[in-house]
Ligand code: SF4
């Protein structure tokens with residue numbers, strides 16, 4: 201193993217993360233115009249999967265990733281910890297940790313870095329944790345030897361496409377405007393059909409159907425991140441929203457969006473697709 205490979209192994213182990221890999225920095229992986237936020241002279245991307253599956257919770261009304269503490273905070277702290285140690289190991293070099301709101305195409309970068317394969321549902325499927333993962337990146341001016349991309353991992357069975365209740369997911373990709381997850385996050389709903397879809401979904405935030413139906417997500421490992429087991433909230437209500445919203449991924453949308461969704465799902469039956 202290359203010396204830098206040993207170092208990364210040690211640093212990620214210290215952070216409690218087993219799934220990481222590297223790929224060459226490629227400007228094509230960056231969404232414009234955000235590319236200028238990245239360190240000039242970037243040579244590698246160090247990619248990591250932060251697993252968030254903490255149990256079945258069949259009766260939740262928020263997406264699995266939103267039941268747990270805000271991943272921006274938790275994943276961001278873990279990646280920042282690795283970045284800090286890399287700065288100590290390579291004085292004068294730059295390491296920028298990015299979690300979500302990132303200019304990097306994380307699924308493609310994660311695929312190139314050997315974290316998993318892209319499923320037909322558009323998510324990265326990791327061998328250990330399935331697609332119940334957040335993907336983070338560290339942009340590095342040090343070049344790390346690239347990892348080898350994985351093969352297999354998506355059966356191409358089409359279950360995710362068939363299970364999508366809105367037709368948002370099809371063989372050409374995702375039509376975002378029809379995705380219930382996206383609709384629950386919209387500040388303004390412009391069409392009665394959008395309200396109807398939220399109501400039918402029975403979720404105050406997110407959807408999860410195409411994720412939960414995927415056979416590659418069966419029997420995967422639980423998250424080993426202790427912070428994700430603190431104060432899990434699977435069901436958001438008018439009465440607990442005040443207490444929950446501060447440290448959840450939906451905080452950035454504000455209470456009004458969640459309260460609107462709660463109103464829309466008040467009389468809807470719990471969707472049996474959420475298992
Ligand atoms: S449901 Fe089937 S096609 Fe869709 S991502 Fe999973 S394995 Fe791939």
Ligand code: SF4
Pocket residue numbers: 363364365366367368369374378379380381382406407408409410411
């Ligand atoms: S999250 Fe739900 S609505 Fe969106 S693509 Fe997946 S199954 Fe379809």
